[in-house]
Amino acid sequence: FFFAPLAMVMTPDSMDSKTILHGTTAANWDLIQSKGLQKSADTDFVHFVKLNQAAERGIIVGLQQSPEVLIYVDMAKAVGDGLVFNERPCAGEQTEVVSASVIPPVYFTKAVETATKKQIWTAPMQSQEKIKEMKLYSNARVKYTLHKTMDIAFEKGEDLKPEDMLPVDHLHYLGTECMDDFFNRYAPHLKEQGRATRALDIGSGAGGPARYMATKYQFTVTGIEYLDEFTKIFRLMNRLLTIPTSILRVLQGDFLKMDATDVCSTGKYQVFTSQLAMLHISDKATLFQRCAECLADDGVFMIEDYHKRSGTEISAEDKELLARDVAVPEGEAMTEEQWREELGAHGLVVDEFVDMTDRWSLFIWERCEAFFASAEALTAEWGPEYVAELGHFYTSVARLYHHMDNAGDRRQKFPWVCRMTKWSAADEAKPQNLGGCRIFGRKKLQ
Ligand SMILES: C[S@@+](CC[C@H](N)C(=O)[O-])C[C@H]1O[C@@H](n2cnc3c(N)ncnc32)[C@H](O)[C@@H]1O
Numbered sequence: 001f002f003f004a005p006l007a008m009v010m011t012p013d014s015m016d017s018k019t020i021l022h023g024t025t026a027a028n029w030d031l032i033q034s035k036g037l038q039k040s041a042d043t044d045f046v047h048f049v050k051l052n053q054a055a056e057r058g059i060i061v062g063l064q065q066s067p068e069v070l071i072y073v074d075m076a077k078a079v080g081d082g083l084v085f086n087e088r089p090c091a092g093e094q095t096e097v098v099s100a101s102v103i104p105p106v107y108f109t110k111a112v113e114t115a116t117k118k119q120i121w122t123a124p125m126q127s128q129e130k131i132k133e134m135k136l137y138s139n140a141r142v143k144y145t146l147h148k149t150m151d152i153a154f155e156k157g158e159d160l161k162p163e164d165m166l167p168v169d170h171l172h173y174l175g176t177e178c179m180d181d182f183f184n185r186y187a188p189h190l191k192e193q194g195r196a197t198r199a200l201d202i203g204s205g206a207g208g209p210a211r212y213m214a215t216k217y218q219f220t221v222t223g224i225e226y227l228d229e230f231t232k233i234f235r236l237m238n239r240l241l242t243i244p245t246s247i248l249r250v251l252q253g254d255f256l257k258m259d260a261t262d263v264c265s266t267g268k269y270q271v272f273t274s275q276l277a278m279l280h281i282s283d284k285a286t287l288f289q290r291c292a293e294c295l296a297d298d299g300v301f302m303i304e305d306y307h308k309r310s311g312t313e314i315s316a317e318d319k320e321l322l323a324r325d326v327a328v329p330e331g332e333a334m335t336e337e338q339w340r341e342e343l344g345a346h347g348l349v350v351d352e353f354v355d356m357t358d359r360w361s362l363f364i365w366e367r368c369e370a371f372f373a374s375a376e377a378l379t380a381e382w383g384p385e386y387v388a389e390l391g392h393f394y395t396s397v398a399r400l401y402h403h404m405d406n407a408g409d410r411r412q413k414f415p416w417v418c419r420m421t422k423w424s425a426a427d428e429a430k431p432q433n434l435g436g437c438r439i440f441g442r443k444k445l446q
Helices: 026-035 075-080 128-132 139-159 162-169 177-196 208-216 228-240 284-294 316-325 336-344 357-373 375-382 384-400 415-421 425-429
Strands: 019-024 046-050 069-074 086-088 096-099 108-113 118-122 198-202 220-225 248-252 269-275 295-308 348-355 434-443
Touching: 019 026, 026 069, 026 108, 069 075, 139 162, 139 228, 139 375, 139 384, 162 208, 162 228, 177 208, 177 269, 177 295, 177 434, 198 208, 208 220, 208 228, 208 248, 208 269, 220 228, 228 248, 269 284, 284 295, 284 336, 284 348, 295 348, 316 384, 336 348, 336 434, 357 375, 357 384, 357 415, 357 434, 375 384, 384 415
Parallel strands: 198 220, 198 269, 220 248, 269 295
Antiparallel strands: 019 046, 019 069, 046 096, 069 108, 086 096, 108 118, 295 434, 348 434
16 A cells, blocks of 8 residues: 555545445455454554545555455445544545544445445445435425325315325326326236236335325225335325225335235235335345235336446446435446346346436426426425425436436526536536336246
8 A cells, every 4th residue: 555644534524425445355255244344453544445436346546456345335424423534645546545443334335246246235224314314305395295285185175186196295207107107008917907906116105106006097005115204194195085095005114124924914916116216225136026025926017216327337426416315325226237137036027128318307307497496485385494405306316317308408498407506518418327217027927
């Protein structure tokens, strides 16, 4: 290692990257996984580099050879808990970070085998608090959703219908389109069964998609939702709409940790759906294993989620945005090939993978523009905290989905979004490596 004097002690404010990487051998990993990272007898510090693309390929300053295993460490969390890290200058483009502390495994987010790029270990699901940090699910948003629900219910009175809740109960893009698309595609398969069709909706939020399946397509639906508040809102909406739990119910919990027999207490499901929830879950192997366990043989599924364009990498800046503002672990997304492979490993065969990126970008920019255009009225009605938080979230997502085909004069069409995202014409040259996808598939007959 190049021994320069120790520089800055890392503080939450001085941290431009919250993830750091440590390289090690496969033999050491077993011990590190149980005991944590500690300096060896002949070094004063544990060495890391800040996350960057070279480091992820195993090129790490100070190491002659690519390490066999890369350990990702959440430095922000460790610093928040009082562990000390120093940044020190070194030659080249990487920034070295060192620590004299022992770094317990609770700060590791994942371990990757460098040669195959396979995750060999992932941290257990992040806590409810981590997801709650996401402004889309903040207390201000919950308060807004509750008040708005009551306003809608009061205004509609006896005529209240499930679709009246659409402005508050769908937390994904393009409304009910994906559900219709799904149903139409598999209609011959699903139509005959009606109420006998049991559907599972994973990460159901306030229940919009689950309610749509139960009321429009007459399925018997179970939603799974992690956050208490959204589970309560889901149930409240059902009450207001007098939808019985025998038709639509929601179970609260982390889908990965729930007992499959509880989830399947009514029998296995002919359908599972999930919209913009899987992106929060890093342990895809357990997730897909669970999905496969819950789905009957020949059952069908639809997933809407993020993906990474094949052969590309998500930029460090986008990873940071994804991790910080969208609660995407490590800011990573799978490519189409990885989605197919990981689902396929659990007997879930992809019938079609639809790239939604261009349509989502337009939706996201229009949503953000409409929000800021009415910010004044929204502030007066719902308060500055709600507007600041949701505005921040919408802006981050607009930055992530920046590319638009045939956008015309962006500044004229989206003056607010351009201002909030600090958009410039030069941004058009930035590749859109993050994308959106709609995946249709079925469980292979055993
Ligand atoms: C963007 S929202 C989408 C909600 C709903 N699918 C919709 O489209 O309206 C994602 C939801 O997934 C939930 N979620 C994330 N991880 C989960 C997990 N492991 N188990 C259950 N729910 C989860 C979050 O709490 C959040 O409410």
